[in-house]
Amino acid sequence: MSFTLAIVGRPNVGKSTLFNRLVGRRLALVDDQPGVTRDLREGEAKIADLRFTVIDTAGLEDATDDSLQGRMRRLTERAVEMADACLFVIDARVGVTAVDEIFAEILRRKSATVILAANKCEGRAAEAGLLEAYALGLGEPVRLSAEHGEGMMDLYTLLKPMV
Ligand code: GDP
Ligand code: MG
Secondary structure, three states, X not given: OOOEEEEEOOOOOOHHHHHHHHHOOOOOEEOOOOHHHHHEEEXXXXXXOXXXXXXXXXXXXXOOHXXXXXXXXXXXXXXXXXXXXXXXXXXXXXXXXXXXXXXXXXXXXXXXXXXXXXXXOOOHHHHHHHHHHHOOOOOOOEEOEOOOOEOHHHHHHHHOOOO
């Protein structure tokens, strides 16, 4: 069975942009099962010679504020259960938010194997957020710019021993 990486984190940090970059055209399937499963997109990821399955926790964008927190939690828990490791993405331009802390808590409680990623790291606007990311206690964040394709080799180095 193939190694599965779940991309988790609050809306708007760049999860789907990263998913699309990793998957390219190799979007394997969109699950049509009922419930939260339909909000998990699965694809075949490729970085250099690495191949693995990647899951995007989509379907949060259209939730109302009221339903968002419970939905994020259920969806994230489901993704964590399906995955061998989680890529927990924060927005380095915004820094660590209260909602990011909720995700960190879910991952800790689930004893997930976590790779912390600070996205939107292109340019200098990311430096303060990057420092905050260390305070999450999830180790050194890998610096990514999903939009510009930066940090993919660092992600490769982290994933290579796991895949
Ligand atoms: P998701 O809600 O976590 O799936 O986030 P999306 O992938 O939909 O991205 C949210 C917004 O962030 C979009 O406007 C993206 O274009 C933007 N974005 C994603 N990655 C980057 C990045 O590396 N740098 C910058 N500056 N913006 C990004
Ligand atoms: Mg998305």
